[in-house]
Amino acid sequence: MEIPHQRLIYFQLTVETGSIRAAAARLDIAPSAVSRQIALLESAVEATLLERRRDGVCPTPEGELLLDYCHRRTRLDRHFSDALDAYQRLETGQITLRVGEGFVGDLIGHPLREFTESHRGIRLKIDTGSTREIIEAVVNDEADIGLMYHEQVHPHLRFWQSTRQPLVLLMAPQHPLAQQEQDPITLAALADHPLALWHPGHGVRELVDLAFREASQPLAVGIQTGSLEVLKHSARAGLCATLLPRFAAARELEEGSLVARDVVGKHFTQANAHMVTRVGRRMPRAGLQLLRHLQHWMRAFRCDGASPDT
16 A cells, blocks of 8 residues: 555644644645545545544544554654765765785775774675686676776776786795896796796786797796785795785785796786776765775775885
8 A cells, every 4th residue: 555655744743733723734734635635545544544522633543553654654764864864974884895815915904994994884895706706796796896907808897997017026035036137037037937826717827828828938837726825925935936916915025025026028017906896886985985095095006006105
């Protein structure tokens, strides 16, 4: 049953004021208009809602039920209005991110800490995935924002930020290639040393395989993994060198447990970090605020790789 909201207001106000005439005066309309709307309401619910008495009107048992409904509806309307107002002030809501594992350290540190302190009612859901999984999650609206590496274009993605983040060779300071003065390092020189690499199919691994294949150089794979930490630990321990963008090992580079060297090759030097959403998706205000915040604060989206406050 659909009951026009205005008729409920006339009914509720009539009960609260005790008479049709008083309700009409409060609404600044003719008493006959109030009577007509209440009559239509009684016809719709097929029940008498008001009992006329010498001193005014009072609700019948059916009217009491409808009055309770009016009160509950008013509370629901007020709750929705308050929730919507809080959401629009960026006080509540959830933002879902799907990110490449290499972005996690850059993301979780200062950028998200400052954002969550300023927007304590916002809940964040963060999952990692491969480039293909990130694209799928964003396109299917399973994630509001995606952070990914290497992919250049996609018909269903809006690229909010794309920043050149070359793939570099990361290794322990005592690694033989770290001692060489040659910079950048050629693929021929790199072919003589085992590498810790992502599993085939990973975006970074596709770059590496393509570069070595086009250069007709052998690729010496020492360790294959789906874990960023395994890659970095293998490099720090001197087992293998690895190939990653600098932002993925920013802490290790700062503390000196890893060193970085550029590598010859357009596929390495022209790789990008991307911040994406789905084309046509209407982002919540909190999501737009987070996009701008991450663009400003994340190393991955700064060409020099530094934090804005350094």
